[in-house]
Amino acid sequence: MGVQFVMRITFLLLLTYGLAEAAPPPMAMPGCKDTCGNVSIPYPFGMTAGCYLNDWFKIVCTGKGSSARAFLPGINMEVLEIKISNPNNDDYSYSSSFEPGIVLVKMPIIISSNCANTVPRNSSVNMKGSPFYFSSYRNKFISVGCNNMALMTASDPTVLVGCNSDCDYKTMIGRGAKCSGFKCCQTAFPYGNQVFNVNFESKDEKNKGIEKCKYAFLAEEEWLDTNLVVLHDRSYEVQLLEYVPVTLEWTVCKFNTLSPTEAVVRNAYWGSTKYGTEYYYCRIGYEGNPYLNTGCQVIFTSFGVLFLITRWLYKVIKKRNKIKLKQKFFKIMVLRQQLSSNENSVQKAKLFNSKELEKATDHFNENRILGKGGQGTVYKGMLIDGRIVAVKKCNTVDEGNLEQFINEIIILSQINHRNVVKLLGCCLETEVPLLVYEFIPNGTLFQYLHEENEDFPLLTWDMRLRIATEIARTLSYLHSTASLPIYHRDIKSSNILLDDKYRAKVADFGTSRSVAIDQTHVTTQVYGTFAYLDPKYFQTSQFTEKGDVYSFGVVLIELLTGERPISSTRSQDRNLSIYFINSLEENHLFDILDTQVSKVGNKDEIMTIANLAKRCLHFNGKERPTMTEIMMELEGVKSFCLFNQLEELEFVRNEEMGP
Known part of the structure; x- marks a missing residue:
């Protein structure tokens, strides 16, 4: 049974029974205006007293009609879009759970002080103390320019992230991807950060005087997909841009506004990000705003239940196909390395199944957490044969983490040394990669x-x-x-x-x-x-x-x-x-x-x-x-x-x- 088959069944069901859809549930507080221009304003956001949770979520609306603009004065940013956490949308791919609420905002491009006819901008952002965080999986850090190394500092001053670009056509050879070092480079943004600042350095001290004009910024990936050609081929046009869209994640749970009991009453679930902030979202089959007393409501009538079941089947099959593609991808990469090295050492890593590791870690219970890092969370587990192991669960399945996941398998499979942590195997069935190591009892x-x-x-x-x-x-x-x-x-x-x-x-x-x-x-x-x-x-x-x-x-x-x-x-x-x-x-x-x-x-x-x-x-x-x-x-x-x-x-x- 494939995805196309399920879609055909869904279409026939809709033709046969029809779909009686209920009126959409409210998203703003009763009596509160819920739009500013083209931006919908759901609670906990609001524009007048009593319509928002606290001052962090206060929206200032300027202008009239469709030309009105929404601003968050607490962090001094213009708002382009606000979303409530909701599992009924199809674009949720945040690890194995749903994503928190997001706000799409406009952030300025940082420009060095050496650009002709352009005023330098070094607009650092500090949102510490606020409920807003830069989204790691929806944003990328971009640097544009020649002989340019852009280094960004984040909430943790010990972590340094950046990339470098040049305009040497020799370095362009072999770099097929856009923004991969020629005139433009990109890298991932760390998890759970509320601070953004950039320092520019010269990649090559000998060529310090060559094309000093440099730019750096965070940008949403969807925007990048459309504009990477400009950044790569016509990098000089970046100076014409003043702002780019950036995605922020938000949480209200630090204010203890909704207890677990209340969440159940409102047909909502509790979720948490990889850096510890919590949020709520509607149960599958419900929609609405879990932060309002009206809560989440059933989407369909009794006839629509058939559609709901079919939708669930569609998602299950789609998820299964995703896993199969990932398995194929991993096996191809491992096989390629095995063939190139003329060794069979890669085969020493055992392939664990997901049920085995879920049981070993008590379904990845928080009490089993040994530590958290930029790439994943490590859990203590016990296998069926009684062996104690450490299981690393990757944060996301983006390209960077997949590369590091495969890289660690390949590297550790080549190493046999008593002072190197031994890799026992991996799991390719889950939505996020899992690595299994020997358990080292005495910490770091x-x-x-x-x-x-x-x-x-x-x-x-x-x-x-x-x-x-x-x-x-x-x-x-x-x-x-x-x-x-x-x-x-x-x-x-x-x-x-x-x-x-x-x-x-x-x-x-x-x-x-x-x-x-x-x-x-x-x-x-x-x-x-x-x-x-x-x-x-x-x-x-x-x-x-x-x-x-x-x-x-x-x-x-x-x-x-x-x-x-x-x-x-x-x-x-x-x-x-x-x-x-x-x-x-x-x-x-x-x-x-x-x-x-x-x-x-x-x-x-x-x-x-x-x-x-x-x-x-x-x-x-x-x-x-x-x-x-x-x-x-x-x-x-x-x-x-x-x-x-x-x-x-x-x-x-x-x-x-x-x-």
């Missing part, structure tokens, strides 16, 4: 270094030295011993897990890359954690193994100082790398060490590690040591430490035995 290195908790024992100097050595040994293996060099590209303390014996396990290979020997990885996108990213990477767009060395250097400093990579408590040097190097050069190193290091650690060993970290952070990547050299140096320190301990034990034993 970041937690032990930076979070005060009685459950986290203090890491001694010996433990820190061993952990650093294990990480270095792993990266040396990835860079030098693997069949093809693998660059991790996201080494940080939160990606280092600790097992039951507090041994390091390197995790999160979603952004890693396998590269041919003597090649570097060139990318138009810049994505990573700010304090750990190689500054040279920003200039060249080339990620080499020395980028991992820089990130490892930051982790070494964390182990030495116990300080966070970015901290507002350090008034002069928020960046830990700068703070550390300045302290080392001013002979204040021992003033900033963690107490577990300064009290127990040998001073010569500490200075050796500190100088090694400094070399890892050298601005010129060529001056940094390789991970193999780092591993050997750390193992030398570790061996020397062990030798001293044995000598000390021998001395104590001789003293006890006497002459």
Whole structure:
């Protein structure tokens, strides 16, 4: 039974029985005006006192008739469209649940200060404290210009996202997609952000004077689909645009306006986004406004129930076909990699079924959550055979997340190392990808270094030295011993897990890359954690193994100082790398060490590690040591430490035995 068959049945049912449709339920508060020009205004939004929930949802309507314009003064933006969460619309594809309410607004394009005949604009947006969030899955970050690297900062200052573009026709070869680096580049926007600001940098310092005019903005994907040709082929026309449409998500649940009991009475369900905000939507078969007392109402009469059932069948079959297409897509990608590598290692990853993983995680119960990140949520689960596992559920099924999902399968299937988290398999049946890993019980290195908790024992100097050595040994293996060099590209303390014996396990290979020997990885996108990213990477767009060395250097400093990579408590040097190097050069190193290091650690060993970290952070990547050299140096320190301990034990034993 296919989709076309169901559509034919639906058409026949409609002809046979007819459709008696009820009057549409109200969307605004009783007695309140529900339109401003062409914009519908549903509650909790409103235009006069008593018609909106609070001042954040107040709409100011200017002008008259169809030319009237709606504004949200709370965030100083013009409104183009408002939608209530409703599962009866066909365009809902937000993960495995429905999307929250959205508002389409106009946002200005940010223009650099070097554009002829154009006034520069740097209109940063800060919506902190409001119920509005930039939609990650409906918006893209766009940068236009030559020799342009645009970096945006968001709510979390440690996360840096951006992309770079140039006008070198040589780089255009092989870039078939629009806005893929030639005159224009694009990248995804992080989840749950309420802040948007952009900084422009030159991609190539040598060509700083070439075409300095640069633009950057967020834009809704539907708008982009229509305008990408202009951005790619006639990028100069961007300066003619003043505003572009951007989608915001909104929530009222932080104001506790609707209890779960009231939601049931109003025929509504509760939902939540991947970054924790909550919303309500009508049950399937109902429509209306769940935030009003009138709630959601049945759509059809008794004859229309047949149509409702047919519609449900249509959606089921459509969803099933979607899953089949995704399965085919994944298998083709994995097979392609398998054939190109001449290895069968990819087959080691088991294909789990969705029911097995749902049962293992108690239907992805919130109580089973181990952690949340930009790419997904990790749940603790127990398989039928009793094995404890970690199941990562991707946030969305957009192109970027699919690429990282497949990439992680491919990379981890090539790796067999005791200090790398083992991938057990994946599930291709679900609407969002699932990855299954071995369970690592003791959390992340970041937690032990930076979070005060009685459950986290203090890491001694010996433990820190061993952990650093294990990480270095792993990266040396990835860079030098693997069949093809693998660059991790996201080494940080939160990606280092600790097992039951507090041994390091390197995790999160979603952004890693396998590269041919003597090649570097060139990318138009810049994505990573700010304090750990190689500054040279920003200039060249080339990620080499020395980028991992820089990130490892930051982790070494964390182990030495116990300080966070970015901290507002350090008034002069928020960046830990700068703070550390300045302290080392001013002979204040021992003033900033963690107490577990300064009290127990040998001073010569500490200075050796500190100088090694400094070399890892050298601005010129060529001056940094390789991970193999780092591993050997750390193992030398570790061996020397062990030798001293044995000598000390021998001395104590001789003293006890006497002459």
